[in-house]
Structures are given as C-alpha cells and as structure tokens.
Amino acid sequence: MRVNVEANTTTQFRVLSQQDAERIYLAALQILADIGILIHEPAASQLLADNGARVNGELVQIPEGMVRRAIAAAPQRFTVHARDPEKSLRIEPNRVHYGPGPTCPNFIDPDSGERRPYVMEDAIAVARTCDALDNIDFVESLGAITDAPADQMDVYEFALMAQHTVKPIVAWSFSEETCADIHRMAVAMAGGEEAFAQKPNYIFYAEPMSPLNSGQDAMQKLMYCARHRIPIVFTPGLLAGATAPATFAGVLAQGLAEALHGLVVAQLISPGTPLIIGGVVSIMDMRDMVLAYGAPELSLLSAGLTEVARFLGLPMWSTGGCTDAKTVDEQAAIEAAISIAMGGLSGPSFVHDVGYTDSGLTGSLSMLVMCNEIISMVKRVTRGLEVTPETLAVEVIDAVGPGGNFIGEDHTVSRYRTECYFPELADRSNVESWQARGATTMGQRVDERVKEILATHQPTPLPDEVVAQFDEVLAAAVVRRERS
DSSP states (O other), rough: OOOOOOOOOOOOOOOOHHHHHHHHHHHHHHHHIIIEEEEOHHHHHHHHHHHHHHEETTEOOOOOOHHHHHHHHHHOEEEOOOOGGGGGGEEEEOOOOOOOOOSSSSSTTTTTOEEEEHHHHHHHHHHHHHHHHOOOBBBBOOOOSSSSTTTTHHHHHHHHTTTSSSSEEEOOOOSSHHHHHHHHHHHHHHTTTHHHHSSSSHHHEOOOOOTTTEEEHHHHHHHHHHHTTTTTEEOOOOTTTTTSSSSSSHHHHHHHHHHHHEEEEHHSSTTOEEEEEOEEEEEEEEETTTSSSOOHHHHHHHHHHHHHHHTOOOOOEOOOSSSOOOOSSHHHHHHHHHHHHHHHHHSSSSEOTEEEGGTTTTTTHHHHHHHHEEEHHHHHHHOOOOOOOOHHHHHHHHOOOOTTOOOOOOHHHHHHHHHOOSSSSOSSEEEEEEHTTHHHHHHHHHHHHHHHHHOOOOOOOOOOOHHHHHHHHHHHHHHHHHHO
C-alpha cells in the first residue's frame, strides 16, 4: 500500500499562503467589528441589533462571533437547476462555471459591427448564443435594455432570456418590487413555490457599495432572497486607489468585509441560504480614470479573494473574459485569455463578465464566442494529467519498441480523442489548407460563428402556460407603474 500520497488530479495555483488568507479574514472581521458599515435599510439594522450588533444611526458594527456563525450556517455546496437537467450547475469547491455579465449600456451589433444602445432583441440574441456555446455555463444579458420602460428593463430582460435558453440565469433588479416580479416568473418555470424550494432555477445578483456602504435597495433585495431561499450573489465592486486602498491586501480585506455583512443578514433571516461572496476587484487606471477590466491586477486580486473564500468554505464570484479594448482584437484576446486562465486555475465557483469590452461599457457576442474557445482550452489545462498504469503505457511502449510508432496502436485509437484537445475555431492546418479555406483570421471565424448561431440555433421553448404567466407578471408591472 502506498502511503503519504498527494494526488494532484488538476493543475494547482496559489497566490496566497494559508496564513495570508487567514490574516485577510481577520482584518475583515476587525473592519466589521471596529469600523463598521453603513446600512441604509432600517429592517436590516434592527435585525442585526437584535442579534448582538452595535447600531448607531446607520452605522452598524458587527461582532466577530456573528460573522463566524453566519459562515458556519452558509452552504458550501448547492445546485442551481436548469430546464435541461444536464445544464444544471453544481456549486462546490474547485468547480468553475463561466458566463457573461449584465448591464452594459452599449452593444456591438452582430450584423454591422457598430456600437449602439442595447435593445430587447439583443437580450434574445445573447441568451441564444449562450445556449449554443458549450463552455458558457450560465446566462446574463451583456447589456441593459433601452427600449423597455426604464424601471422594468430588469424584468423584461429576465423574461426574454428565460424563453431563449435552457441554462440557468443570473438575474438582477432595480428594486425589491422587480426582484419579486422576477421571482414570480422563476416560480412559474419551476412549477410552483414548493418546486422552486426543492430545485431553485436561477441566481440573483446584488451589490453593496464601496467603501463600506450598504444601499437600501441592495439590502432589501438580499433580504427578499433570503426569505425565499433564492441563491444570491452579494459582491462589491472595488477599485484599488479609488473606492478601496491602493494596497491589494487592503482591497481584499475591505471587499471581504462588505460581502460578509450581507452573509450575516441572510443567515439571520434564513440559515442555510446559499450566498456567493466575491466581487469585481481591480484598479482605477489613474491616467484614464476607468475601471481596468483587462488589467493583470483584476486576475491577481480575483485569485486572491478566491483563496480567501476557499479558506472560509464559501462559494466565490470572480471575473474574467473581459477587456478594455474597444473591439475584439489582439488586446482583447490577450486580456481575456489571462483572466480566463487565472480564473480556471484559481478555482472560483463562477467567472462572470465574459464578453465585456470597452471597460465593461459594451457587450459583444463576438467577444463571448472567442472567449468560449479560450475557456475550452483552459478547461483542458485544468483537467490536468492522469497518472495510472494505463496512462503510463509502459506495455504499449514495450510493444512498439525503439524506432517504432504509435499511430496504429489500439491504445492510441482508444485514448487520443479523450486525451487531446481539439479547437473549434483556432486553425492548426498548414498554410496551403488555410488558404484553400479562405485564409480567414480568427476574428473572421468568430464573427461567422456568431452569425451561424443566430441563424440556426433555436433553444427549447418554454411551455405556453409558463409564457402566459410571464405576460401576467409584465402586465401587472405596467399597471403598478401607471399607479405610482
């Protein structure tokens, strides 16, 4: 029997020691207990006060013990169910899921290539494209609808996407009211409240504000999700040197504190509510005053926060597949590849914002499709190396012998396709074959793939009775708006 064996079945990657992760966690505990956080929702402040927090107006200081109890109550593993059961997301340590992000005000028109405002038809196109791409695991909109009522674009977005993908959706909303509208549609898809409780079919996304500022809408949405046991992402967006310290350990400590106060509230309302911590953590480029989505620091900070989340036994919401480039060019490919690879190697539960260009201001289907190819390569790398008697292949090497070749061996035939990665869009052919096929660039092949998906891919539709319930929710939202 072999003893003292360390089995590395996947690639390994770390940017923090265990001691460093603990020090960041302890700093976050100190921030919450001694500095506190502004909470603008009285019901949340009262709930925290009733359970031992110190409340002085809107400033709430949360003792260490409350945070530790919340972490202990929060699940590390859960499932978000899809209309196609094979597309369901199992959330557990070191299982990484990739998908886009929401709310870009602009969109790259897939026909003209021009940058323009995002409209309802784009939400359908994004959902269909995500549905068709094997390495995109969940769906967000890549935009914010501009041709729907401004205070209902979140509800329209969910309704449109849910009808054009069988994959789970990560939803967002402006308010608790529209959060409830979205939930009613998700319950209709699930087949009722009890069915949803057994198999939740979407994730909700909300953000506190940095530094240390919890807005009323964000907290109301978090509390609604906790009451209904909706899996929720509660993560800040921090800019080193602007809304967080310039030093990266300080960024991680502050961001962790901002996420953990939401975890405490959720677990006080309903222990066991699935909550994902994390955030968009990057730098403010002081030359151009932008959130740098392609900066290496985004990948480094995300990897560090992932390790702290793993230390705490909590799911992590990370960022990747995005760029500061204004078009899907060489810069976009470089920046996306680095962040996707760092995400895959560090092992968060989710890597979102895949498909962002223009520092998060413009969504692009071409960027999404190119990133799908990058993700497939990264998934092969992170699958690692299998070392067994069969894969060591000593008997096969002996049978072939010095000077032979392995092309005709049964071992090669049976294992080659599972061992090796085959790209969908990247070209490996010789130059003559490439020229015979039109001498296309990667960018051209990406654009062709986008158009092919939009022309041919039709996801399984929702049942008519579910669509009718969606229409009822949208109609009621219109009436509510007119009365307000």
